[in-house]
Structures are given as structure tokens and as C-alpha cells.
Amino acid sequence: MIAGRPGGTLTASPGDPATDRGVRKAGLGRTTVVFAALGTALVILAVVSACLGQVPTSPAEVVGSLLHRVGLDIGPMPAHPAGEVTLWEVRFPRAVLAMLVGAALGCSGALLQGIFANPLAEPGVIGVSSGAAVGASAVIVLGGAFTSGWALAWAALISGLVTTALVYMLSRSDGRTEVVTVILTGVAVNAVAGGLIALFTFVADPAARDQIVFWQLGSLGGATWDTVAVVAPLTAVGIAAAIVLAPKLDLLALGENVARHLGVDVERVRQVSIVVVAVLVSAAVAFTGIIMFVGLVVPHLMRMLLGPAHRVLLCASALAGALVLLAADLGARILVDNADLPLGMITALIGGPAFFWMLRRTRAQQGGWA
Amino acid sequence: MPVSPRTTLTVLFLALATVFAGACSAPGSDSPSLAVATGHRTAVVDDRNPRPIGTTPSPHLPATVRGADGVDVTVTDISRIVVADRSGTLAQTVYSLGLGNNIVGRSTAIFPAGEHIPNVTPGGHGLNAEAILALNPTVVLTDTSVGPLAVQEQIRATGVPVVFVDPERTLDTVAPGIETVAAALGVPSAGTALARRTLDEITAARESVPTDHPDLTVAFLYLRGSAIKMLGGPGSGADALLAAAGARDAGVVAGLESQFVPITSEAMIASAPDVILIMTHSLESVGGPEGLTALPGVAQTPAGKTQNIVDMDDSVLLSFGPDTGKVLAALVEALYRTDAA
Numbered sequence: 012m013i014a015g016r017p018g019g020t021l022t023a024s025p026g027d028p029a030t031d032r033g034v035r036k037a038g039l040g041r042t043t044v045v046f047a048a049l050g051t052a053l054v055i056l057a058v059v060s061a062c063l064g065q066v067p068t069s070p071a072e073v074v075g076s077l078l079h080r081v082g083l084d085i086g087p088m089p090a091h092p093a094g095e096v097t098l099w100e101v102r103f104p105r106a107v108l109a110m111l112v113g114a115a116l117g118c119s120g121a122l123l124q125g126i127f128a129n130p131l132a133e134p135g136v137i138g139v140s141s142g143a144a145v146g147a148s149a150v151i152v153l154g155g156a157f158t159s160g161w162a163l164a165w166a167a168l169i170s171g172l173v174t175t176a177l178v179y180m181l182s183r184s185d186g187r188t189e190v191v192t193v194i195l196t197g198v199a200v201n202a203v204a205g206g207l208i209a210l211f212t213f214v215a216d217p218a219a220r221d222q223i224v225f226w227q228l229g230s231l232g233g234a235t236w237d238t239v240a241v242v243a244p245l246t247a248v249g250i251a252a253a254i255v256l257a258p259k260l261d262l263l264a265l266g267e268n269v270a271r272h273l274g275v276d277v278e279r280v281r282q283v284s285i286v287v288v289a290v291l292v293s294a295a296v297a298f299t300g301i302i303m304f305v306g307l308v309v310p311h312l313m314r315m316l317l318g319p320a321h322r323v324l325l326c327a328s329a330l331a332g333a334l335v336l337l338a339a340d341l342g343a344r345i346l347v348d349n350a351d352l353p354l355g356m357i358t359a360l361i362g363g364p365a366f367f368w369m370l371r372r373t374r375a376q377q378g379g380w381a
Numbered sequence: 382m383p384v385s386p387r388t389t390l391t392v393l394f395l396a397l398a399t400v401f402a403g404a405c406s407a408p409g410s411d412s413p414s415l416a417v418a419t420g421h422r423t424a425v426v427d428d429r430n431p432r433p434i435g436t437t438p439s440p441h442l443p444a445t446v447r448g449a450d451g452v453d454v455t456v457t458d459i460s461r462i463v464v465a466d467r468s469g470t471l472a473q474t475v476y477s478l479g480l481g482n483n484i485v486g487r488s489t490a491i492f493p494a495g496e497h498i499p500n501v502t503p504g505g506h507g508l509n510a511e512a513i514l515a516l517n518p519t520v521v522l523t524d525t526s527v528g529p530l531a532v533q534e535q536i537r538a539t540g541v542p543v544v545f546v547d548p549e550r551t552l553d554t555v556a557p558g559i560e561t562v563a564a565a566l567g568v569p570s571a572g573t574a575l576a577r578r579t580l581d582e583i584t585a586a587r588e589s590v591p592t593d594h595p596d597l598t599v600a601f602l603y604l605r606g607s608a609i610k611m612l613g614g615p616g617s618g619a620d621a622l623l624a625a626a627g628a629r630d631a632g633v634v635a636g637l638e639s640q641f642v643p644i645t646s647e648a649m650i651a652s653a654p655d656v657i658l659i660m661t662h663s664l665e666s667v668g669g670p671e672g673l674t675a676l677p678g679v680a681q682t683p684a685g686k687t688q689n690i691v692d693m694d695d696s697v698l699l700s701f702g703p704d705t706g707k708v709l710a711a712l713v714e715a716l717y718r719t720d721a722a
Binding site for chain 1: 449450451467499500501502503507508509510511512514515517525526528529530531532534535538539540541545548639640641643
């Protein structure tokens with residue numbers, strides 16, 4: 012099941028747009044509907060998210076505040092003394108960061124599943140998340156109590172990238188990689204990373220220990236416009252690169268050999284894709300910590316709805332990822348009064364059962380993934 | 382862990398001393414000078430509410446202080462104070478300065494009189510920026526025991542002055558901690574008075590240690606169930622309290638190098654404590670004194686054999702606030718009183 016067989020079973024479903032014109036037409040209509048629904052839901056949720064929080068603000072006040080910012084003195088300003096500053100310094104950047112990180116995770120998951128032709132592929136497999144966690148824990152332990160969020164983010168970003176590079180280089184032989192080798196190398200590197208994280212947890216003092224644990228549970232609590240300014244361009248570049256790669260991923264889905272005969276430099280596509288995934292995920296987790304399951308579940312869900320054509324799939328996964336993470340973060344910050352719940356907890360609690368449901372459904376309809 | 386002959390001798394000596402002392406503390410013993418308390422008892426601070434040093438002081442504002450993060454912060458209004466630190470020391474200090482009515486938000490560890498104030502760390506650790514801003518604070522006093530730091534910086538970015546106090550909590554930080562808080566709130570003279578009262582009480586508690594007290598090695602344990610077993614070492618805070626109470630910290634004796642170290646059962650045995658000092662919740666998590674003394678590693682120590690356990694409320698033991706003198710006095714009382722229940 013782990014093996015990425017030629018013509019990966021996931022992508023050889025009857026809805027393959029390259030082979031079935033009838034389905035393709037229906038698929039186009041469906042694509043429009045799904046994108047319209049995702050887009051509408053995202054806009055509505057963004058508005059809801061902007062209105063809800065621990066500082067009480069009414070929708071009219073939020074709209075009023077927005078209009079005042081663009082120079083129109085229409086509508087009420089927030090009545091709460093901290094309302095205006097909260098909206099602009101806390102709530103808005105947090106919602107924007109949630110969407111960016113969700114989009115990055117969703118898109119990178121779809122990309123990785125595409126190049127590996129493997130349903131288990133998610134960014135964690137190639138070591139990005141655990142590598143980032145090693146960098147973050149090291150800085151937490153070595154940096155002391157006042158380690159800045161920026162040092163933490165850069166350490167996570169860089170160690171995520173380095174770990175991914177390590178997985179790729181270790182699994183390469185004779186100038187090429189095999190999917191199974193990459194995944195198994197990832198398992199080995201993840202194990203070492205897990206050991207390093209345990210080591211840092213052991214040597215840390217109690218406060219640092221808490222920080223390490225909570226970093227791995229994920230939170231958007233520290234979002235500012237500065238973090239948005241770092242994450243946004245990386246996410247945009249990553250998603251754009253993924254979309255450029257999409258046609259080659261479609262050919263790769265026909266099997267490595269077929270793709271090679273059709274003129275695709277399979278190894279190059281894989282290299283570039285892994286770099287793109289590493290950039291997307293490192294940027295996503297650097298400021299937020301590890302967020303589980305979004306990169307795995309969202310692309311599967313979109314594939315079930317839209318079929319395997321990658322250009323559509325990558326865009327839809329990014330949109331749906333943004334939607335899911337915005338919703339999860341809204342829950343994280345309003346479900347319990349005054350508390351900020353671990354984001355990873357919410358995504359895993361919802362993502363796990365959702366994944367199971369998809370598994371059962373796919374099995375019933377197609378006889379399973381493998 | 383290699384055991385030097387000296388350690389072995391010490392262990393033997395201590396074991397003998399404990400047996401001897403234990404025998405002498407039998408009911409009706411007429412030589413109290415060599416007596417040592419045995420059995421489980423709780424060190425109780427009779428009133429957990431801090432005592433204000435005076436009436437509400439009038440602040441001199443604006444006040445500018447340099448926080449523990451090296452940032453100069455100017456406080457212009459102390460009418461709405463949020464205090465957030467794990468040990469609850471900051472709330473105790475503000476209350477003791479006579480400004481209890483100005484506290485609008487607090488963290489989980491709190492004295493009874495502050496329980497009605499909204500808790501901004503309901504999970505015990507994580508801060509939510511909006512929850513704090515919703516209280517419309519004019520100043521936030523905090524340290525790095527709660528976080529994440531990004532949230533505290535976010536609050537500062539909204540224009541609310543955020544003062545970081547030194548996160549270290551030990552006997553030496555008691556007076557400077559009080560004075561920093563008082564300076565930040567523009568009430569330095571109340572701070573000086575409170576620091577003096579606290580230091581006087583600590584001195585009095587030190588002097589209450591019986592001159593002929595038994596020589597005790599005390600292990601400060603942090604436990605959560607039988608899986609998490611940590612021994613306090615230098616800097617845990619308990620080491621300083623125990624030193625002030627005339628006892629030795631087993632973690633320091635054993636050569637630990639950090640505040641809390643997860644230890645093996647054998648290291649526990651080798652540290653050979655006569656008494657185990659533990660926070661009340663830790664004790665509950667292992668099923669009380671019987672559960673604690675049944676743990677492998679604890680059962681084989683002198684303290685385990687005689688069930689010589691002192692527990693103390695989590696929120697007071699290591700808070701090192703203005704009530705430190707009372708805490709130390711309660712600890713001395715529990716360690717050396719021979720009429721323990």
C-alpha cells in the first residue's frame with residue numbers, strides 16, 4: 012500500500028479528466044460549484060471570524076472600523092476601549108495568518124501526494140515538521156526565557172528546510188530517488204528528530220519544557236502583521252510554483268516511465284516539488300508550531316470532490332486548507348472563555364475522524380485505496 | 382551512578398541518625414532536643430490572603446521601569462492592572478501593596494480573596510491576547526512563566542504597557558521582586574515598606590529554627606502520577622527555603638545541576654532523604670502519603686520508611702512573594718515540631 016506503483020491507484024480513478032471527456036464536462040461544472048462554494052464559505056467565515064473574539068465587537072463595529080481605516084467615516088467604531096486596537100493588531104492579522112498557513116499546508120499536501128502518488132504522503136513524511144520542531148526546541152532551550160519569536164521562527168524555518176534536504180539527499184542514489192526510499196528515509200530521519208526533541212525536552216527547565224510541548228501543538232496566538240509579511244510572500248510563491256508544476260504532475264500520475272517517455276524530467280519535478288513543499292510548510296509552521304492533519308486530509312477531501320487533475324486540486328486544496336484552519340483557529344480562540352486552545356489539538360480531533368470517514372467511504376465506493 | 386565511600390558513609394550515618402532520632406521521638410520521650418518529627422503532615426499557612434501593608438497608596442505617575450526583558454516601560458495609569466505569572470506572586474504583591482482593588486485580571490494560582498477576579502490563564506499556561514485586552518488593562522505585569530512571549534509582545538504592540546518581572550523565584554528575589562512591582566506601579570515607598578516587612582518576617586522565621594534541630598536532608602519532589610518523578614535541585618526555590626530552615630536539599634547534596642531533574646528510583650534511594658517535601662497536588666497525584674511511600678525508590682529511603690512527608694499548598698510553597706516569611710515559618714514548624722499528627 013505504501014508503494015507508489017506506476018499509475019498510482021489514487022490517480023487512476025474513473026474520473027481521470029485526461030481520458031474521459033464525458034466526465035470532464037461534468038467535472039468542469041462541478042469544479043465551478045466547488046470553487047464557488049469554497050470561496051463563499053471562506054469569505055463568510057472570514058467575516059464571522061473578524062466579528063468574534065474575547066473582546067466584544069458587533070459586526071457593525073467591525074465594518075465601521077474597516078471603513079474608517081480606508082477613509083470613510085461611516086458606521087460605528089468599536090465601543091470597547093480596546094476594540095479598535097484589538098481588531099487591527101490582534102484579530103485581523105491572526106485571521107489572515109490562519110488563512111495563509113492553511114492554504115500553504117493544504118497545497119503542499121496535495122503537491123506531495125501528487126509527486127509520491129501515495130495516499131499517505133503528507134508534509135510530515137519528508138521531515139519538514141519534525142525538523143522545524145527540532146530547530147524550535149533547540150532555540151527554546153539554548154536561548155533562555157526571552158528568546159524572541161523571530162529567532163524561534165527562523166530556527167524552525169531553516170531546520171525544516173535542512174531536514175528536508177537531508178531526507179532527499181540520503182534517499183538519492185545514482186542520481187535518482189524512489190518513492191519508497193524517500194518515505195522510509197523520512198521515517199528514519201523523523202525518528203532521529205523525535206529523539207532530539209525528547210533530548211531538548213529532557214534538558215529544558217520547566218518553563219522551556221512547556222514551551223516545547225505547546226509549540227508542537229500549534230497556535231496562531233502570536234500572529235502580527237510582521238509575521239504575515241513573512242509568511243504571505245513565501246506562501247504565494249510556493250502556491251504559484253505548485254500550480255506551474257501541475258501539468259507535469261498530471262503526466263507523472265500516468266506512471267514514472269510513461270511520464271519519462273512523454274518528456275518529463277521526473278527527478279527534476281520531484282526535486283522542485285520537494286523544495287516547494289519544504290518552503291510552504293516551513294513558512295507555515297515557523298510562527299505557528301506544528302499543525303497536524305490539514306496537509307493530509309484536505310487534499311484527499313478535494314480529490315474526492317474534484318478528481319485528480321492537479322491544477323484544480325492544488326488550488327482547491329489551498330482554498331479548503333485556508334477555510335479549515337480559519338475555522339479551527341476560530342474555535343481555538345472562542346470555544347473556552349479567556350483560553351487559547353492548542354490548534355493542533357482541534358485539527359487532529361476533527362481531522363482524525365474525518366480521515367476515517369473518507370477511508371470508509373472510499374473503500375465502499377472503490378474497494379479501497381490499494 | 383558511582384557511589385563514593387563518603388556518600389555511603391553519609392547514607393549509613395543518616396539512616397542511623399534517623400532511626401535513632403525516630404526512636405527518641407516516641408510519645409513520652411523526655412529528650413525533645415534530639416526529637417525529629419515523623420509521619421505525614423501538611424505545612425499550613427493559616428491565612429493564605431496576603432496582608433496589605435497599608436491603605437491604598439496614591440501613586441506617583443508616570444513611572445518608568447526597566448523590565449527583565451531590558452525594555453523601558455512607562456506606566457501612566459494603574460487603575461486596571463492585569464497580573465499573569467505561574468506562581469501567583471505578582472497578584473500577591475500587588476494586593477499586599479494595597480492595590481488589590483485595581484486587579485482586573487489574574488493567572489491561575491491565586492489566594493482566596495482574589496478568586497472572583499477573571500482568570501486570564503484558564504489552562505494554567507497559555508495567554509490569549511484578546512482575553513486580556515477585553516479587560517481593558519492600563520498595565521500588565523507578567524513574566525516568562527506564562528506565555529507565549531509573542532502574545533505578551535502583541536499586547537505591548539497595542540499600546541498597553543507590559544512590565545516583565547524577573548521570572549526567577551527564590552529567597553534572594555523576594556525583596557527585589559516586590560520593589561520592581563512597586564516601582565512599576567508608582568508606589569515605591571509602599572514597596573520599600575512591604576519589602577522590609579517581608580525580610581523581617583523571613584529573618585524571624587529563620588530564627589524560629591530550633592538551635593538544637595536535627596540534621597535533616599530533605600528531598601523536594603515534583604511528581605505527576607508515578608510516571609513523572611523529578612527531584613528539585615539548585616535553583617528550584619525549595620533549596621533556598623530548606624537552607625533557610627536549616628536543612629539540606631537532597632538534590633543539592635546529590636550534585637544535581639538544574640532546577641528539576643527527572644531521576645531514577647536508584648538515584649532517589651542514593652539521595653537518601655530523611656524528609657520528603659512535596660506540593661499538595663503532587664502528593665494527591667500519587668494517591669497520598671501511602672501512595673508516595675509505596676513508589677519504588679521512595680519506599681527504600683529513610684523518609685519513605687518512616688512516612689516522613691511534609692506537603693504544602695502548590696500556590697504558596699514556591700511563590701516567594703510577600704508571604705515568604707509565613708511560608709518559611711510554616712515549613713520550619715512542620716519540619717521540626719514533634720507533636721505532629
